[in-house]
Amino acid sequence: MDHLAGTLAAAVGVFTGTNVDDLVVLTVLFLSSRAIGRPARWQIWAGQYAGIALLVAASALAALGLSIVADRWVGLLGLIPLGLGVRGLVRALRAHAAGDDTAATVASGLVSVAGVTIANGADNISVYTPLFRTIGLSSSLVTVAVFALLVAVWCLAGSWLRAKRKVVSAVHGAFSGYGGRPRRRKSSRGSFLIRRMVAAILV
Numbered sequence: 001m002d003h004l005a006g007t008l009a010a011a012v013g014v015f016t017g018t019n020v021d022d023l024v025v026l027t028v029l030f031l032s033s034r035a036i037g038r039p040a041r042w043q044i045w046a047g048q049y050a051g052i053a054l055l056v057a058a059s060a061l062a063a064l065g066l067s068i069v070a071d072r073w074v075g076l077l078g079l080i081p082l083g084l085g086v087r088g089l090v091r092a093l094r095a096h097a098a099g100d101d102t103a104a105t106v107a108s109g110l111v112s113v114a115g116v117t118i119a120n121g122a123d124n125i126s127v128y129t130p131l132f133r134t135i136g137l138s139s140s141l142v143t144v145a146v147f148a149l150l151v152a153v154w155c156l157a158g159s160w161l162r163a164k165r166k167v168v169s170a171v172h173g174a175f176s177g178y179g180g181r182p183r184r185r186k187s188s189r190g191s192f193l194i195r196r197m198v199a200a201i202l203v
Contacts, residue, residue, distance in 0.1 A: 007139045011146035014131060018124040019154060022048075025120055026158030029107060034162060043110040045155050050110070051117025052151050056144055059128035063140075 029044050039047070107113045132140045 003139075004142070007135070007142050008146060010131075010135075011143040012150065014127060014143075015147050015150045018127055019121065019150075022117065022120055023154055023158060023161075025116060026154055027161045029113060029116075030159050030162035032107075038108045039110070039113055041159070044113055044158075047107070047110045047113025048117055048155055049148075049151055050114040051121065052147065054114070054118055055121050055124055056128060056147060059125045060132055060140070062125065062129040063132035 026044065026048065029039060030041070033039055033041055033044060107116045131143070135143065
């Protein structure tokens, strides 16, 4: 029983820690659905499930491939998110130097929602892979079941957040500027939007 409770707690912690930014994406998608009718609500739900499922499947396959690798080398997967972070920093610096302030693109259908989910969570593979590699088959199945439940929770939360006026204002402000101030650079827009949404929820 203690082992199951530990597995459940770990699964919740891993999913939450790797998908906080995905909650922002879902909120924006639900806002778009309400404002212009695209993507449809069912497309957001189905696309989110499809995207997460593909990420989990890729992680599981990678974990199987690592079964022939010594445990002491598995930790090197931690270099993957580090490399992605460095690449993102370089791109952000280049975009800042070029004055790039391209507007964000909102997905318009099931496939594009799944694509956004995968692109936004691609670095999660470097977290899920060693997890599945070390916890075993039964715990992995429990973890996947928890992930499936939490995807629904995330979708419900995104749908609920899009109905809050202050969250709508936060999203609008993140993409159009506040009080005539210059718009935020694309590289900082995500973290800025998260801070604004948290503040809107707590107030």
